[in-house]
Structures are given as C-alpha cells and as structure tokens.
Amino acid sequence: MSEAARDARVEVEDERPSSGWRSFRLPLLVLLLTLAGIGASGYLTYTYWFDKSVACAGLGSCSVVSESSYSHMGPIPVAVLGLLGYVAIFAVAAFWLRVGDRWGDWPLLLIWGMALGGAAYSAYLTYLELFVIDAVCIWCVTSAVIMLGILLVSTAGVLTMGGQEEEEDE
Amino acid sequence: MQPRRPRKKRSAAKRARTPWVPIIIVGIGAIAVVVAVVLGSAALRGGSSEVVIPAGIAERTARQQGPVLGEEDAPVTIVEYFSFNCPHCADFALDTAPRIEKEFIDNKSVRFEARPLAAEGKILAASEAVECAGDQSRYWDYHDVLFANFDQDPEGAYKSGRLKEYAEKLGLNTESFNSCLDSHKYQQTVIDESKAAAQAGLQSTPIFFIGLTKDMKAETVPYASEKTIIGADTYEVFKAAIEEVLKKAQ
Numbered sequence: 001m002s003e004a005a006r007d008a009r010v011e012v013e014d015e016r017p018s019s020g021w022r023s024f025r026l027p028l029l030v031l032l033l034t035l036a037g038i039g040a041s042g043y044l045t046y047t048y049w050f051d052k053s054v055a056c057a058g059l060g061s062c063s064v065v066s067e068s069s070y071s072h073m074g075p076i077p078v079a080v081l082g083l084l085g086y087v088a089i090f091a092v093a094a095f096w097l098r099v100g101d102r103w104g105d106w107p108l109l110l111i112w113g114m115a116l117g118g119a120a121y122s123a124y125l126t127y128l129e130l131f132v133i134d135a136v137c138i139w140c141v142t143s144a145v146i147m148l149g150i151l152l153v154s155t156a157g158v159l160t161m162g163g164q165e166e167e168e169d170e
Numbered sequence: 171m172q173p174r175r176p177r178k179k180r181s182a183a184k185r186a187r188t189p190w191v192p193i194i195i196v197g198i199g200a201i202a203v204v205v206a207v208v209l210g211s212a213a214l215r216g217g218s219s220e221v222v223i224p225a226g227i228a229e230r231t232a233r234q235q236g237p238v239l240g241e242e243d244a245p246v247t248i249v250e251y252f253s254f255n256c257p258h259c260a261d262f263a264l265d266t267a268p269r270i271e272k273e274f275i276d277n278k279s280v281r282f283e284a285r286p287l288a289a290e291g292k293i294l295a296a297s298e299a300v301e302c303a304g305d306q307s308r309y310w311d312y313h314d315v316l317f318a319n320f321d322q323d324p325e326g327a328y329k330s331g332r333l334k335e336y337a338e339k340l341g342l343n344t345e346s347f348n349s350c351l352d353s354h355k356y357q358q359t360v361i362d363e364s365k366a367a368a369q370a371g372l373q374s375t376p377i378f379f380i381g382l383t384k385d386m387k388a389e390t391v392p393y394a395s396e397k398t399i400i401g402a403d404t405y406e407v408f409k410a411a412i413e414e415v416l417k418k419a420q
Contacts, residue, residue, distance in 0.1 A: 109192060113200040120200070159188065
C-alpha cells in the first residue's frame with residue numbers, strides 16, 4: 001500500500017461518522033422508535049380518557065397501575081405526558097430529517113435532552129410499579145424500553161457531535 | 171543535554187471535539203425538569219394526617235350485612251366490582267352512591283353488594299380491612315372512610331397504621347378489628363374472589379351489574395343481570411337503569 005493511500009485510510013478512520021449518518025439514519029431511527037412510543041402511550045391515553053380496561057394479555061396487572069393514584073399528575077394522566085413527550089421528540093426528529101445539517105447539532109441535542117428526561121421519568125415510574133404499587137403494566141414497561149432506546153440512539157449521536165478540525169501533534 | 175523533542179507539526183487529521191458544555195447544560199436541564207415533575211406530582215397528590223369521616227356515615231340507616239348494604243328482600247340488586255386504588259371507584263363511592271342509597275336503598279328497593287377486583291399489592295390490606303369491618307356490620311361505613319381518605323391522600327391512605335386508625339375513629343371494637351387485620355383472616359378470601367372475577371373476564375373497575383335480586387342471588391359473575399354499567403357513570407344513568415329493573419320486578 002502506498003504511503004499516500006495509507007494516510008488517506010488513517011484519515012477516514014479518524015473521522016467521526018459522516019454527517020449523513022447523523023442527519024438521516026439517526027433521526028429516521030428516532031422517528032421509528034417514537035412512532036412505537038406514540039402507539040403505546042396513545043393506547044394508554046385512550047383507555048384512560050374513555051374509561052376502557054387496559055388489555056394486558058396476562059402480562060402483569062395493567063389495571064392496577066393504570067388506575068392507581070400515580071397514574072395521573074393532578075388532572076393530567078401520566079399517559080398523556082408520555083404521549084406529549086413522544087410527539088415532541090417526533091416533531092423535532094421530523095424537523096431534523098427535513099433540515100439536515102442546516103441547524104447543526106441542535107435538533108440532536110434537543111432530542112437527547114428530551115430522551116434523557118423521558119428515560120429518567122420512566123425509570124421513576126418503573127420504580128413506583130415495582131416497589132410502591134407492587135404491580136407491573138406491560139404497556140408502561142414497553143414505553144420505558146422505547147424511551148431508553150431513543151436515549152441510547154441519541155447518546156450515540158451526541159458522542160459524535162463536534163467534528164471541528166483540531167490541531168494534532170505529530 | 172537532553173535530546174530535543176521533535177518539533178510538533180500540525181496535521182490535517184480530523185478529530186471531533188465533543189462540545190461538552192451544551193451537552194451538560196441540556197442534561198442538567200432535562201434532569202431538573204424531571205425532578206420538578208416528580209416533586210410536583212407528589213405535592214399534587216397531597217398528604218393529610220387528618221382522618222376524613224364522610225358526613226353520610228352518621229346519617230346512614232340502611233342495614234349493613236358484610237359487603238351487602240340494604241335489605242335482603244329488596245327486589246333489585248346492584249353488584250359493584252371495585253378496587254380501592256381506583257379514582258373512578260372513589261368518585262362513585264363519594265358522589266353517586268350516597269344518592270342511590272338515599273333514593274333506592276333506604277326505601278328498600280335496592281340492595282347493594284360490593285366485591286373486590288384486582289385486590290393485590292398495596293390495596294390488598296385495605297380490601298382485607300373492609301372485610302374485618304364487615305364482621306362488626308360496618309363494612310360500608312369503613313368502605314366510605316377508605317375512599318374518602320384515598321381521595322385526600324392516595325399515597326398514605328392504606329398504610330397499616332391508618333387502617334387501624336379508621337377503625338378506631340369509627341368506633342369499632344379495635345381489639346377484634348386489629349386481630350382480624352393482623353391475622354389476615356380475609357386475605358385468601360379476597361384474593362380468591364378477586365381472581366375469580368378476573369378469570370370471569372372482568373378487567374376494569376368499577377363495573378356494576380344491576381338485576382332482579384331473585385336472579386342475582388343465585389348467580390355468580392358474570393351475572394344474569396338486566397343491566398351492566400361499566401365505569402362511574404352519572405347518577406341519572408344509574409337511576410334510569412334501577413327504575414327500569416324495578417318495573418320488571420313488579
């Protein structure tokens with residue numbers, strides 16, 4: 001291998017993932033995960049709003065959780081909070097997909113912040129299910145796993161943020 | 171003299187410099203929002219050390235026999251499946267049930283039975299406690315106190331000490347009540363009944379079966395009821411359903 005070719009290869013390895021990865025595949029993955037989250041939280045919102053029983057498929061005790069005093073924050077059902085969170089992440093991811101790199105890393109940072117908050121709140125709710133309510137709702141666990149997935153994906157993006165040229169010693 | 175280090179040269183190799191400052195700011199902001207939401211929701215759930223005794227209890231004249239309120243020979247029976255951590259059940263117990271009691275139970279038209287559903291976890295103790303109060307013919311008084319206090323303090327209403335405090339405030343024989351509660355006299359009964367209802371397909375609370383007493387007494391869930399009301403509907407809906415079944419009883 002020629003010296004020039006080796007240098008070129010080293011340079012490619014040193015580069016962070018291309019902007020195409022961050023401004024297309026990453027928001028697309030976030031969008032897909034968010035759609036799944038909207039499905040889970042939307043279903044829970046529907047059952048709360050229309051006073052329907054939560055289909056649990058024999059996994060856990062959904063009605064105990066969804067009817068517990070922790071299922072709403074004042075007048076706002078927790079399921080609605082989750083739905084709003086997913087819709088907000090969806091909107092930013094869609095915006096990001098549309099504008100590409102024009103807004104720099106801000107859409108990614110915003111998604112990461114919302115996913116971090118969502119995952120932290122989901123962790124708190126899962127703690128309540130396991131240790132306070134003593135019952136598990138499979139829809140809530142599903143939502144928590146999806147939010148964790150969005151956090152992991154966006155964290156991978158955040159860790160590759162930057163990309164400015166830096167002087168390096170030889 | 172030490173050999174001089176080779177002079178450092180600039181290279182064109184790219185290296186990403188992660189912008190930690192905005193990441194840390196956004197991260198702290200996100201966690202701060204979550205902490206505020208958690209503390210805010212705890213504050214909204216509130217907390218009260220005062221035992222709430224609904225006013226209607228002192229005025230109650232209907233007979234209480236275990237989980238049955240009203241006369242055994244009332245022509246119409248309502249069976250409610252409820253859960254002590256269900257806000258809609260609390261709404262029904264505190265708002266609609268007193269009107270049904272005044273209009274239909276006191277005049278011996280209706281007998282009302284309460285059955286537990288999804289009595290597990292933290293509310294199992296409450297479901298056992300109400301059965302213990304039933305031993306002293308105060309099931310419904312205790313039931314109403316539980317829901318009134320759940321309404322005020324959902325987190326603390328069913329703690330063991332509180333369950334005994336309610337019995338004391340209601341003037342029950344506390345020695346007998348505490349012994350019943352501590353020995354879990356009704357635990358298996360409540361679990362079995364709750365499971366049976368779930369196995370019969372009941373999933374949500376509250377759910378009401380309204381029918382002729384002669385049919386309802388001989389049946390178990392799912393009842394051969396004339397009417398089924400799912401959820402804490404308005405008093406007018408219950409009134410219309412009861413009156414319709416009463417007509418059939420005549």
